[in-house]
Amino acid sequence: MKKLDMLVTGVGGQGVILTSDIIAQAAIAAGYDTKKTDTIGMSQRGGSVISHVRIGSKVHSPLIKQGEVDILLAFEKLEAARWGHYLRSRGIAIVNNLALPPLSVSLGEEQYLSDDEMLNILKQQADRIYLVNGSQRAKELGNIRTLNMFMLGCASPFIPFKISIWQDEISQHLPDKVRQINLSAFERGRKEIRNANI
Amino acid sequence: MIKLLSGNEALALGAYHAGVKVAAAYPGTPSTEILESLADYDDVYAEWSTNEQAAMEVALGAAYAGVRAMVSLKQVGLNVASDAFMAAATTGVSAGMVVVCADDPGIHSSQNEQDSRHYVKLAKVPMLEPADSQEAYEFMAYAFDISEKFDTPVLVRTTTRISHSKSVVKVDRTRAVPASQAVFQHNVAKYVMLPAYARLRHQLVEERLVKLADFSETFPSNHILRGEHRLGVVTSGVSYQYAIDALPQASFLKLGMTYPLPQNLLRQFAAQVDKLVVIEELDPFLQENIQAMGIKVSGKEFIPRAGELNPDIIEQASRSAGWLPKAPAREKIGITTELAKRPPLLCPGCPHSGIFFVLSSIGQRSKLSGSKGKPSKESKLIITGDIGCYTLGAYPPLLALDTTACMGASIGLALGMEKAGVSSKVVAVIGDSTFMHAGITGLVNAVYNSGRITLIILDNGTTAMTGHQDHPGTGISAQGKETTKVELESLVRGIGVSNVRVVDAFNLKALRASVRSSLDSTELSVIIVRGSCSMLVPKRSGPRVIDNEKCNQCDVCLLIGCPAIQSDSERITIDTALCVGDICTICQQLCPRQAISRQSETGAEELA
Missing domain, CATH: 3.40.50.970 (Thiamin diphosphate (ThDP)-binding fold, Pyr/PP domains)
Incomplete structure (x- = not known):
């Protein structure tokens, strides 16, 4: 692998930052240079969150250029659309099929985009778009907070790291109590995306 | 390692x-x-x-x-x-x-x-x-x-x-x-x-x-990376990382020590390249200091002074400056839909929501849906704000702040407005940590100079916005040791304020009564609005639900700005996963039709 540029995005509280931390740590374990950077704004919860993760033999800028993202991993649909223009042509978008309408939408000031609008934005660059039911799967597993590891599982087949590296990093980043369920969520995501005929 | x-x-x-x-x-x-x-x-x-x-x-x-x-x-x-x-x-x-x-x-x-x-x-x-x-x-x-x-x-x-x-x-x-x-x-x-x-x-x-x-001439991290002699880039910090990605062919003088500058090294580098440029974020600090040495250099003619840089900005600037050959512009992604913004918000169960709602309604500032974001010009209140999560109270629907300048400024600004002779009542709003940081001196000043302002201290028991650090009012040190707790009420009374009230942040009636009474008072008064940051409340119980039979969608609950309360054209709902439940109940206290109640245990089971 020459380089891999990845955006992980979602809404504050969905576990975006832990996910990008794990990806960067896994990159080191796989012998790569890496940088990651988050933009979280000023809120504790509920704002847009975006993580840039860059992997390669030598990484300079922590920020990815527009049009160079290989994989866009989005935990929410509006956030997927917001960063669609960062995808490179023939990039991959993996989107959790979840709409979290911002307050402005509830107040009737703005509109939440339709699925078609989102897909149209992503299609302009991506040639593979996966809309996955991550929140549903996480609920089925018994803990909605495993969404991020499910989504990471979905992205993992596109990142050439050994499965043991992922498992080690997930284990190291999560406390005992929720380790197993998160490993299961990862496994489930990995399987689900494989069945989606990649 | x-x-x-x-x-x-x-x-x-x-x-x-x-x-x-x-x-x-x-x-x-x-x-x-x-x-x-x-x-x-x-x-x-x-x-x-x-x-x-x-x-x-x-x-x-x-x-x-x-x-x-x-x-x-x-x-x-x-x-x-x-x-x-x-x-x-x-x-x-x-x-x-x-x-x-x-x-x-x-x-x-x-x-x-x-x-x-x-x-x-x-x-x-x-x-x-x-x-x-x-x-x-x-x-x-x-x-x-x-x-x-x-x-x-x-x-x-x-x-x-x-x-x-x-x-x-x-x-x-x-x-x-x-x-x-x-x-x-x-x-x-x-x-x-x-x-x-x-x-x-x-x-x-x-x-x-x-x-x-x-x-500085010998500082090991001031060094030249030789590339093509056509272009020499002087840069430092993160700008170096962006510049080397955008201009991989150029020569670089990468500075780790940026003051005082290594004059000889700069001259040596300038002599090696045809064109010398500085790539730096914000002000032309390096550029002006290098120009002062009599070295010809450009940079801010092309690189923006305002805002954070990134590799795209450097690349674009480099093309318009002629440092890079012009390239055919990449096709812009057409986005036909204007995407809804997702600005930061006060959290569900935030102890600031109730008091901001009260200030907004007493000041006749809050507006129902459809109205875009500015407080009414005829508001009866001027509300000076400060630095913290509560600065977010300025956003719709609360519209409950008129100023945010710097740490502690709420009090001085309020006094200044009062002394200027404004006809409106002036309320200053400040957080507990910010009050300790820079508010005490301002309050002493207001007391000494016979101010009549109302000061509201939002005491959530932490420095929330930066991630819940302790401060003198919590009685816990940075290293987790118990220490002397500086009590807000005794501190304020000690300064000489006699009209001091402590009010529960989640009791709308009490909040409204205390604000009204303070505004009617002719002396300086302090209201300490006390309630824990909702992110620090470990146990949550009894999320609220809306009875859609009773609800007539008057939308008043939406004026709290609680992210747990969501509305579409059909109905208003509360996201029970976000609602903090029993500790808050602001929406329940507010609902004119008593349509909001504690989710019944059986209801919870049904939902699960």
Whole structure:
């Protein structure tokens, strides 16, 4: 692998930052240079969150250029659309099929985009778009907070790291109590995306 | 050992390995994690100071007493600490003293976008600018050494992008602390800045700067990377990383020490290249200093002064400047839909929501849906705000703040408006941590000068916005030790305020009554609105639900701005996963049709 540029995005509280931390740590374990950077704004919860993760033999800028993202991993649909223009042509978008309408939408000031609008934005660059039911799967597993590891599982087949590296990093980043369920969520995501005929 | 560290973690580890003994800070994005990381070490004394000036003085005292000390702060924190910083620059130190200042280009979480590099010119102290976590780690050791060698505080300047990016660090040292005990060497001419002694010190400061300029020529992280001679780029910090991605063919002079500048090295580099340019974020600090040497250089003619840089901006600027050949513009992604914004919000169960709702309604400011974002011009209230999560109360639907300037300004601004003779009542709103930081002096001033303002202290028992740090009002130190708790009510009464009320942040009726009574009062009054930050409440129970039979969609509950309350054209619902339940109930107290109630246990089961 020459380089891999990845955006992980979602809404504050969905576990975006832990996910990008794990990806960067896994990159080191796989012998790569890496940088990651988050933009979280000023809120504790509920704002847009975006993580840039860059992997390669030598990484300079922590920020990815527009049009160079290989994989866009989005935990929410509006956030997927917001960063669609960062995808490179023939990039991959993996989107959790979840709409979290911002307050402005509830107040009737703005509109939440339709699925078609989102897909149209992503299609302009991506040639593979996966809309996955991550929140549903996480609920089925018994803990909605495993969404991020499910989504990471979905992205993992596109990142050439050994499965043991992922498992080690997930284990190291999560406390005992929720380790197993998160490993299961990862496994489930990995399987689900494989069945989606990649 | 290889580690993935944020810039802030690397700065802390670098300082630890360089033998820092005393570290002080006030939380401020993007610098907060530096002290948090240092607080984990038992063999470092780490404190949350009341404010940055106190932090600077504590570090300076420790450095006078012969132990390595540091301060970490954000750009506006350096403003607060500037008096002490200038003093440190004048007296010098005994053991090393390092000031880490984290600027916030792009204003991710600040009230301004200042370029703090100007401070080193004012103070005549050296500055280092790391370009990644590896340099952040290494530069702390250099900084302490330079501080001791040249008898000066050293500024290590980072930015949000350096402080909050994680990159690979080779950790090749362990902690080295000199065995000597802390000793203060009495030296009146050095430490007592009477005019006669200060004049002598000024001479030494000027001599020091000349020596530092010589040292800068040999500083190992000021180095030339030879590429094509057509273009030479002088750069530092994160701008270096963007520039080398955007201009991989160019020659670079990458500066790690950016004040004083290495004049000979710059001339040597300028002579090697056809065209010399500076790529730097915010102000033309390097550019102007290089131009002052009589070297021809450009940069800010093409690179924006405002906002955070990124590789796209550098590439675009390089093309319009002719540093890169023109390229066919990439097709822009057509976005036909205007995407809904997702600004930061007060959290569900935030103890600030209730009081802001009350202020907004008493001031006749809040508006129902469809109205765009500005408070009514005829509002009966002027509400001066301050710095913290509660600054978000300015957004719709609350529209409950008219000003946010700097730490503590709410009180002074309110008094100033009152003394100017405005006809509206003036209310100042400030958080507990901010009040401790910079509000006390303003309140003393308002009491002394017979102000009649209403001061509302939002006491959520933490410094929430920066990630829940303790402060004097919590009675817990940065290293988790129990200490003396400074009680807000006794503090306020001690200042001389007799009209002091403490009100439950989640009791709308009591909040409304106390605000009304304060506004009617002819004396200065203080309302302490007390309620824990909802993120610190471990157990949640009894989420609220809306009975859609009773609800007539009057939308009043939406005016709280609670993210758990969601509405579409059909109905209003509460997201029970977000609702904090029993501790809040603001929406339930507000609903005119009693359509909101505690979710029944059976209902909960049904939903599950």
